[in-house]
Amino acid sequence: MQFSPPTPNSVGRTSGGILQTASAFPSPPRHRLLLLRRRRPRARALLSSPPRISPYASYRHHAYPPHPPPPPAYVGAYYDHAAEPLPPRDELRTLFIAGLPGDAKAREVYNLFRDFPGYVSSHLRTSGKSSQAYAFAVFADQPSALAAMSATNGRIFDLENNCTLHVDLAKSNSRSKRSRTDDVPYTNFEPAAFSKDPSAFAPQNNPPCPTLFVANLGPTCSEQELIDVFSSCAGFIKVKMQNKFGAPVAFVDFKDMDSSTEAINRLQGVILYSSTGEGMRLEYAKSRMGLRKQDKRQ
DNA sequence: AGCACA
Numbered sequence: 001m002q003f004s005p006p007t008p009n010s011v012g013r014t015s016g017g018i019l020q021t022a023s024a025f026p027s028p029p030r031h032r033l034l035l036l037r038r039r040r041p042r043a044r045a046l047l048s049s050p051p052r053i054s055p056y057a058s059y060r061h062h063a064y065p066p067h068p069p070p071p072p073a074y075v076g077a078y079y080d081h082a083a084e085p086l087p088p089r090d091e092l093r094t095l096f097i098a099g100l101p102g103d104a105k106a107r108e109v110y111n112l113f114r115d116f117p118g119y120v121s122s123h124l125r126t127s128g129k130s131s132q133a134y135a136f137a138v139f140a141d142q143p144s145a146l147a148a149m150s151a152t153n154g155r156i157f158d159l160e161n162n163c164t165l166h167v168d169l170a171k172s173n174s175r176s177k178r179s180r181t182d183d184v185p186y187t188n189f190e191p192a193a194f195s196k197d198p199s200a201f202a203p204q205n206n207p208p209c210p211t212l213f214v215a216n217l218g219p220t221c222s223e224q225e226l227i228d229v230f231s232s233c234a235g236f237i238k239v240k241m242q243n244k245f246g247a248p249v250a251f252v253d254f255k256d257m258d259s260s261t262e263a264i265n266r267l268q269g270v271i272l273y274s275s276t277g278e279g280m281r282l283e284y285a286k287s288r289m290g291l292r293k294q295d296k297r298q
Numbered sequence: 299a300g301c302a303c304a
Contacts, residue, residue: 206301213301242302249300286301 093118093138093145096170100133101158102126109135112152115269115279118144123174131161138174145169151265208257211285212264214250218274225272226250233266235259240289253289260284 097109106124113119118140126133139145146169153167206213214226223241230236235255242249254260269279 211301215300240303242300245300247300249302251302281299283301287303289302290304292304 091142092169092173093140093142094170094173095137095139095145095149095152096168097135097137097152098132098166099157099164100124100135101161101163102131102133104133104135104157106135108157109137111271112157113137113148116144116148116151119148121174136170136174142169151268206284206286208261209284209286209288210254210257210260211287211289212252212254212260213283213285214252214280215247215283216275216278216281217248217250218272218276219248221248221250221272221274223250225274226252229267229270229272230263233259233263236263238289251285251289 095113097112100109104124104126106122109122109124113122116139120138120140122135122137124133124135137145137148139148149167149169152165155165157163157165217226221241221243223239226239226241230239230252233254236259237253237255240251240253242251252260252263254263264282264284267280268282271279
């Protein structure tokens with residue numbers, strides 16, 4: 001799934017209905033999806049078999065689409081390749097991002113990745129005539145890059161243009177912070193706060209629950225806005241918002257823990273229209289919504 | 299940084 005080589009049709013799972021945009025900058029385009037998320041636990045599992053790609057391959061392969069529709073054997077070959085000894089130096093830690101609209105802004109790419117642990121910089125490349133753009137995001141190490149990759153690959157970046165992100169390890173690390181000569185517009189976005197409190201990314205403690213607890217919502221967040229976002233998740237049942245006192249929080253119920261886990265991984269840190277600053281924080285709730293004592297469903 | 303409703 002996450003490691004299926006990106007093809008235009010492999011990401012249809014994310015159905016419509018998500019309407020989110022950034023509030024980190026003034027007057028964001030309303031039609032633009034901007035998804036900021038924190039490290040997802042599943043990324044851990046990737047570390048045992050990180051995909052390897054020859055660091056000596058050329059950037060030229062990155063003319064969109066980044067990868068031709070692969071034959072069925074591609075995935076196997078892809079992983080088999082990891083068995084080959086590669087130079088340990090210069091570990092791949094740069095992501096290649098395709099599927100961006102031609103009018104994508106460097107700031108949008110930056111916002112997409114800036115909250116992931118280990119984010120270092122991102123570089124957008126647009127060719128004035130093309131309707132497609134691509135970008136690179138540099139991370140401190142490969143695990144960080146893989147975590148960000150699995151969290152952003154397949155995401156719908158732009159609802160209007162039906163832009164779906166294809167994120168993969170780049171063929172080689174970005175060599176320099178400087179623009180290369182063939183660049184058109186090029187912007188290098190450093191993280192706003194590179195050494196963020198690491199505890200901000202610590203996993204939350206509650207045991208998995210089909211209901212999610214949603215915090216860090218903006219004061220104007222509505223239940224409908226949350227429905228718009230969460231209803232795109234498989235197994236979604238309902239949202240219950242609480243904004244009587246202080247900061248609003250919400251509870252989102254799913255049919256099972258697989259669904260809530262999928263949602264927590266997909267929507268962690270997403271910035272809503274109503275968000276101020278950081279995106280929403282998702283945790284498993286402490287108890288299931290509407291669960292009566294005699295009801296033994298989990 | 300906050301976990302209610304039945």
